[in-house]
Amino acid sequence: MTAQDFILKSYNSNVENGSVKWASPSNIALVKYWGKKEGQIPENPSISFTLSDCKTITQVTFSKKTGNNFSFDVYFEGEKNEAFKPKIQTFFERIETYVPFLKDYYFKIETSNTFPHSSGIASSASGMSAIALCLMDIEQSLSKVEVDNDYFNQKASFLARLGSGSACRSIEGELVVWGNNESAEGSDLYGVKFDGELHPNFHEYQDAILLVDKGVKQVSSTVGHKLMFDHPFAKERFSQAHNNLAKLIDVLISGDLKAFVEIVENEALTLHAMMMTSMPYFILMKPNTLEIINKIWEYRAKNMSNICFTLDAGANVHVLFPKAEKEQVYEFIKSELVAYCQNGHYICDSVGNGAKRL
Template sequence: MTAPNFNNYIAATSAPSNIAIVKYWGKKGIQEPVNPSISFTLSKSITKTSISYSQSDRDLSIDFLFEGKSKEAFIPKLKTLRERLINHLPFLKSGSLKIESSNTFPHSSGIASSASSMASIARALYNIQIQIDPDVTANDKQAFISEMARLGSGSACRSTMPGWVLWGETQVLSKSHNKYGISINTYIHPMFNDLQDTILVIRKGAKSVSSSIGHQLMENHPYRDGRIKQANKNTELLLEALKNGDFEAFAKVSEEEALSLHGLMMSSSPAYTLLAPESLRAIKRIIKFREHHHIPLTFTLDAGPNIHLIYPKSQSKIVLPFIEEHLRVLCDNEEVIFDEISLQ
């Protein structure tokens, strides 16, 4: 009897984090959104992933290292991802998988690491599959990888492509889909193609409530239906603002979405307050500065206290001194991260 011919395969990839302007909050089925969301991917906040896979006839084993250290707590998430992907990637049935991951940005700093992590893992797994069997390819590679990333972390589907991405069905765009993100870069006014995203790290450390729990709280939230209606309307308004180069309309949606997200958390059961006193001070200073100087400047937040300050690159000369003089002092250990949109 001839012994099976087992081989080893390696894939190294990377993927950026993204920041949502219209928020994904609440899901159905397996990681499908109850409302559309729109984000842009970041340039410098990247997860790098290397995967080595060895074939064998044993059930799949998984090792995960983050920045050189074993992270057993991440293994259950990877096992869940494997179960969801096994029909798409047949090699995941057996063998051994070693995943090594690292970030270019600080952990627990207000940058969505789950999005960039799962997006980079999805890319690497796809690359291994086509090494093993080049005939197993998708008709739409971009959509396929985005869908695989979504099965690991919903917002990860928006981190598999550059620039502006829409995820979730909306009547405004017929090609929109709940299973994967789509690029909307062709709809975007040049004003929004050089946005700066300066992250004010108000509080470092893990969030007091995970995004997964936050999504679960939306299932029976008293304002659930109103939130879905709001997000759909804001998706339409944001697409129009992005197309027309209307920063004022963009800012209105961005801030309403950010504060609505925190309002939903504060009115859920159990309730969570994720904003810090310094978050509110920073927001007041940002609005006052914008009104005084009449410049395009806005902010958003994810489910945490840290603030993403968003403005066109042309405004850097006036905004950067403001950050140094009035906002940095509000940050944990005065930490500020300077990033920007990535279109490549």
């Protein structure tokens, strides 16, 4: 599959209006990608758990218009939001070749999140994938050629990637691989559902998201990715990610929880090590991030638990654990970790199966 295969060749321009609605989840990477090439292509492969409850719900209403320009408005939580428009404008410019009907219609984009606004959960993955799915749904209503579900998901993931790289991993679940690699079927162009036989140990895996800091990050992920261009350890990092992905694929099939913990935590800390050793260098973890990590290590050693943590490019901590430990771990979170969360806030989630049409 190449990018050319995603170009819509013909469509019915007589459709006057319509409306579509999708819910798309966020995801949490287990093997991280950090560093991008031109066109939102990752420097190294990644694999992520698709979440279940942390999702964006987006409705796109479209109506025929005249003029050769993009025309749209964005509403967030019922209020018109001008701040989101530049990102959507850039997104439309990037994908117009593949969805040429964009300038034929006015789009009213209404979006909301099931998780609290400014909660520290990155909503770009769920948000951009939800819009991409809506556009694919519209494409199907205009297209003269019917496509199968695989193509639909591949193109939705491809479009989402051009809005936000990690958004390409939010279309399907439970696990999605993104980036060419030798260990599992993968693509730089779109996310690919993990097709290995996932061990029952990882079914309904739990993710408690501890909200350490809800503020704006001092360095954005976009800037952080660019700092990998001249990073002294970039080559080794990309090699490490390939190796960790290969090991994790085996672990997901074998069910080795101890090895899972080691790989996932190593990936999280390596991600932040890249930030701390870039030029300019920066630190996104907060003191309470480290307090939580140390508490998790103490709890795991004391209780022979399979609890572990991972981090995105920020201060918040994703606490991962098997469903079998759910009751004990949430008691641990309430008694010992909630004190390190901003306003005591945390979110309970688990691994899900991807986006849904509403």
